[in-house]
Amino acid sequence: MIRIVKTTPYKDQKMGTAGLRKKTQTAMQENYIENFLQSIFNTIPNLEEKSFLVGGDGRFYNKTAIQKIIKIAIGNNVKKLYIAKDGLVSTPAGSAIILKNKLSGGFVLSASHNPGGINGDFGIKYATSSGGQCQPDESLAIQEQALNITEYKIADCDDFDLSTITSYTQENTSIEIIDPYIDYIKLMESIFDFDKLKSLFKSNFRFVFDAMNGVTGPYGKKIFEEILGAPKGTVVNSIPLEDFGGLHPDPNLIYAKDLVNLMYSETAPDFAAANDGDGDRNMILGKKFFVSPSDCLAILTDNYKLIPAYKNGIYGVAKSAATSMAVKRVADTLNINYYEVPTGWKYFINLMDSNRISFCGEESFGTGASHIREKDGIWATLFWLSIIAEKRTSVKEIALSHWKKYGRNYYLRNDYENIPQDIADKLMADLEASLPSLINKEFKGYIVSDAHPFVYNDPVDKTSTKNGLIIHFKDGSRIVYRLSGTGTSGATLRTYIECYETTNLLEDPEVMLKDLSEVSRLISYITSRTGKTKPDIIT
Ligand code: G16
Numbered sequence: 001m002i003r004i005v006k007t008t009p010y011k012d013q014k015m016g017t018a019g020l021r022k023k024t025q026t027a028m029q030e031n032y033i034e035n036f037l038q039s040i041f042n043t044i045p046n047l048e049e050k051s052f053l054v055g056g057d058g059r060f061y062n063k064t065a066i067q068k069i070i071k072i073a074i075g076n077n078v079k080k081l082y083i084a085k086d087g088l089v090s091t092p093a094g095s096a097i098i099l100k101n102k103l104s105g106g107f108v109l110s111a112s113h114n115p116g117g118i119n120g121d122f123g124i125k126y127a128t129s130s131g132g133q134c135q136p137d138e139s140l141a142i143q144e145q146a147l148n149i150t151e152y153k154i155a156d157c158d159d160f161d162l163s164t165i166t167s168y169t170q171e172n173t174s175i176e177i178i179d180p181y182i183d184y185i186k187l188m189e190s191i192f193d194f195d196k197l198k199s200l201f202k203s204n205f206r207f208v209f210d211a212m213n214g215v216t217g218p219y220g221k222k223i224f225e226e227i228l229g230a231p232k233g234t235v236v237n238s239i240p241l242e243d244f245g246g247l248h249p250d251p252n253l254i255y256a257k258d259l260v261n262l263m264y265s266e267t268a269p270d271f272a273a274a275n276d277g278d279g280d281r282n283m284i285l286g287k288k289f290f291v292s293p294s295d296c297l298a299i300l301t302d303n304y305k306l307i308p309a310y311k312n313g314i315y316g317v318a319k320s321a322a323t324s325m326a327v328k329r330v331a332d333t334l335n336i337n338y339y340e341v342p343t344g345w346k347y348f349i350n351l352m353d354s355n356r357i358s359f360c361g362e363e364s365f366g367t368g369a370s371h372i373r374e375k376d377g378i379w380a381t382l383f384w385l386s387i388i389a390e391k392r393t394s395v396k397e398i399a400l401s402h403w404k405k406y407g408r409n410y411y412l413r414n415d416y417e418n419i420p421q422d423i424a425d426k427l428m429a430d431l432e433a434s435l436p437s438l439i440n441k442e443f444k445g446y447i448v449s450d451a452h453p454f455v456y457n458d459p460v461d462k463t464s465t466k467n468g469l470i471i472h473f474k475d476g477s478r479i480v481y482r483l484s485g486t487g488t489s490g491a492t493l494r495t496y497i498e499c500y501e502t503t504n505l506l507e508d509p510e511v512m513l514k515d516l517s518e519v520s521r522l523i524s525y526i527t528s529r530t531g532k533t534k535p536d537i538i539t
Contacts, residue, residue, distance in 0.1 A: 003153070020124045055109070085164070115244065196386065212277065214276060297360075307386055348368075412510065
């Protein structure tokens with residue numbers, strides 16, 4: 001039986017950079033998930049012809065929310081649901097499944113790299129038939145529905161068992177429990193030379209993959225250990241846990257601490273990678289060496305010919321404006337298309353769909369390609385393994401020879417967290433208003449050459465998006481300011497700082513960018529407005 005339930009809107013139910021992201025206890029409020037799902041379904045016509053994927057990264061409250069989503073979908077007469085077995089699917093595998101089966105979209109329940117548990121965060125990433133994040137106008141339409149919702153439709157039925165591959169029919173909806181690994185693994189096999197990778201693992205090569213107790217544990221076990229022959233135990237933190245074992249499943253130098261300590265110890269293996277909770281973010285490490293995400297994109301792009309799927313050429317590459325300029329140097333040299341977009345993977349989708357780019361990446365530990373429409377942590381790891389298998393040299397050597405060829409864009413992201421929203425908004429508004437007056441001014445020896453809001457004009461659908469503020473200096477350095485769209489408490493101000501060097505290639509970025517970090521605070525009055533004399537997080 002289908003019930004129509006009267007409800008009232010939650011005024012905080014706004015779409016962030018990648019969908020809904022909230023404190024878990026916020027999401028657990030009565031009707032919270034139901035309202036959100038109904039709001040999405042209200043924006044999609046002819047649901048009786050539509051099929052969707054449902055799964056998640058295994059975090060706390062996913063199981064309950066998945067059952068709610070199934071019942072709301074049945075209530076709305078959805079044609080078919082593909083539910084990942086045990087409710088587990090990574091964001092990249094989800095995108096692959098949506099594209100392969102030509103689904104109308106999907107829901108990956110994840111707050112990504114944010115911590116989980118009842119006191120952590122919960123989220124719903126909603127992907128459309130594109131296989132990726134919905135576009136800004138679609139987000140607005142959903143938000144409009146959520147802020148005005150008065151009722152939702154839900155099936156009155158028992159919970160479904162998601163632990164075996166089977167199928168059910170309820171009302172007009174068919175429900176298929178699917179293997180969430182197989183299509184993704186086949187896709188990886190179609191891109192990379194698995195035989196070459198197998199031979200790498202037959203050598204003395206040692207690798208650690210940290211799944212951070214998130215969803216890539218089972219993917220990593222199957223791909224690296226079972227198929228490629230890496231020794232058992234190569235994948236660590238491999239069982240998806242509801243609270244990520246208390247870890248903050250964010251693959252960066254701060255939160256992947258154990259892995260970083262291992263890689264900077266005397267017993268470090270040759271290569272390590274970590275993925276975040278839902279498997280779209282990645283961090284790459286060598287022995288005593290960290291590859292920044294911006295450099296990662298540049299190095300992968302420079303080495304595209306090593307990968308069978310790309311050996312005949314790539315269309316081009318794109319990065320978010322906040323990501324360093326390193327990849328532009330590669331694109332210019334290779335003479336391939338190059339685009340700079342606002343933060344958010346959604347902005348890459350039109351460029352991939354129209355064959356303008358093949359690779360893309362963001363400073364926030366995201367690298368990916370047009371095989372799917374999300375960033376892809378395992379793809380990035382396999383790409384690095386392929387480069388190593390070909391060059392048989394260390395990660396540090398690979399990065400150093402890249403910098404010798406192109407120069408190095410030293411880069412830091414400084415985050416100022418938990419700022420009251422009104423203070424953060426005013427800081428950005430005042431900074432934007434002051435930009436014209438900064439031109440030609442000098443700060444600690446850095447002279448501003450240009451300062452403007454970042455505006456992106458999408459070449460495909462002709463929309464224009466404003467995101468962040470950019471200050472250029474005469475020596476080629478840059479500072480980018482923007483507010484995070486994925487936080488769940490207060491506002492996070494991110495400042496992205498970079499300079500360019502051709503000779504001094506192996507310095508500590510914090511040393512190289514000390515003065516420029518200071519300049520970023522001076523220009524925007526961060527300290528007097530927020531009381532913070534230094535960033536909370538530096539990545
Ligand atoms: C999400 C989006 C990314 C984006 C990031 C930005 O990442 O998918 O495309 O770069 O947010 O985060 P912020 O707005 O906080 O800087 P994820 O991995 O959290 O889904």
